[in-house]
Amino acid sequence: MSFPQFAFNNVRRNARQYFAYLLSSSFMVMIFFTYAVFIYHPAIENSPMGAMTRTGMTIATVIVYVFAFLFVLYSISVFLKSRNREFGILTILGAEAKQINWLIFLENILIGAIAIVSGIASGMLLSKVFLLISTKVIDMDELPFYWPVKAMLLTAGAFAALFLVISLFTLLFIRKNQVLELLKGTSKPKTEPKANLFLALLGVVLLTIGFTVLRVKELDPAGLIIAAITGIMGTYFFYSQLSVWIVRMLQRNRGTTWKGTNLLWISEMSYKIKDNARMLFLVTVVVALASMSTGFVLAMQQSIKSVYLDNPYALSYTYFSNADETKVQEELDLIENRLQTEGLEYKRAEVETIYYRLSANGEDSLHIMPQSQYDRLAAMMNTKPAGTFGENEALLAETPTAARKSKGKLTEADIELSGQPYSFILENRTDRIAALVYSGRLLVVTDTMFEELRGGNNANEISVNHTYPFIFLDSQGLPQKDDPETKLGLELSEWNRSAISEGYIESRAENxxxxxxxxxxxxxxxxxxxLIFSISSASFLYFKLHTELSADQAMYRSLSKIGLSAREMNISATIQIAVLFFIPILVAALQSLVVLGPVLGYLDAPFVSGPVLVASSAFLAAQMIYFLIARARYIKSVNGMMV
Structure with missing residues (x-):
């Protein structure tokens, strides 16, 4: 038997051990390949979403590749540790270090080659479906199937390099081990897990700092970075130190610990959590990132829906005081002609507003408008008019989004125009009419006051906007790609960007x-x-269970000799496996709920727990499937050792 045949037989005989690793690696290759198929598609160049889509897919391939590197490196290191006894026997039989290294290298390259071939093959089978689903989800024109030579070469080259580098790198894992240490394998007695009180308290402090930064301080990028660093470090200390201390406290409770088989699984958990701290930490971080990303996307999708529904103006055309009136009229006529050609019924109004900056950097602003024009818009939309108020009174109308951002009711406002200060007593109102302006905030004053503000000493310095809002009479629900409002909005916005125009067009459907x-x-x-994160996290857990299987089999066999039944063993093993599988999901869900609220608030997006719970529930459901599979295989293996 040649040496390559020996390596091949090793892989074949350990197929059960390598199955989850090979499946996860093949899945990563397949996803990488399908993204590459999309990136190199010849029709993407001419697509309106082509540039953004290609950029997004490219970022995704980089994420997949980096994660694949870390996943493969971790997986191989776990496998090598589980085979220490085998390497020790080979050494006693006369195998040289370079021969063992060559054996490991050949095995890794063989597994990598199988993963690359199977991944590309499955990607080819699914590429047409992938293109079809992706274009439907992104709402692009359908992309025809093509022969993806570039994608195949990129995928094969990238992952061949990945497996080659890792195969060389993993040779360092066993180079310094002695023969006796190799022969002991995973059967060496474990020292009693101990928690460092200082590190446990440090973990609590770090988690508290992260929570405080997110909740107390108004979030900014610097605060988000601080919260991320302290949260990640605190999570690691939670698993490596704090969790061990919690289990120790539980062991001291004799009423709970000395009941049934609780003593068995509680004692074992203190070892398993300590041994698996890094793996549990890694799974938690991966699931938390995926859950937060999914929750963020779902929340933002809800936000853009609410922005559309809160805007009663299908189109608006705005120009400034120094614009050419003749050209403005021509552009208005063009818009109305297009509306009539499409058969859209509408109402048109004319509104003047004064732009006012509340802060020096212009980030916070409002627009001032006369009461008569506000009442005219209210009549067109059958809503409540401004009402009657005195010279120093005003109405502050805000869209729902702007009202959430203002954080409470304002009772008065001080402004200064043309060097003249003005103070107003305010009536607050949340009204869709305020969607007329980008800031979503309208200060409605009397007509007399508006003329005074517009005609001050330095009237030339005051920015007066003239806006023509168009209200569609038959607007229903959210627009679709082929709806007249959407097509017209895209057409007019594109024309407005490409032409030298006196004003600018805002289309809610286009936005x-x-x-x-x-x-x-x-x-x-x-x-x-x-999906990759989910499958990989389950693979991490499966690898660790398999690594510890031999020791667990010996322990349960010894316990069965002194009276432990198969049912009691099943209950104890199930609890331990469930803790390893589900604790990271619960911690990740809690972290997502804590982090996403302030982040979405910083982006002026309404935070709702629904998207986070949906994402976490999806991971929980997937983890449940992996748990049932891993539990069945684990208990079957252990049951075979029971007497």
């Missing part, structure tokens, strides 16, 4: 459709990346 496409793209990419 909704473009944002919907963008987030649909991220959602589509995120689903496949989340």
């Amino acid at each position: 909704y459709y473009v944002n919907k496409q963008g987030f649909s793209l991220f959602s589509f990419i995120g689903v496949f990346v989340a």
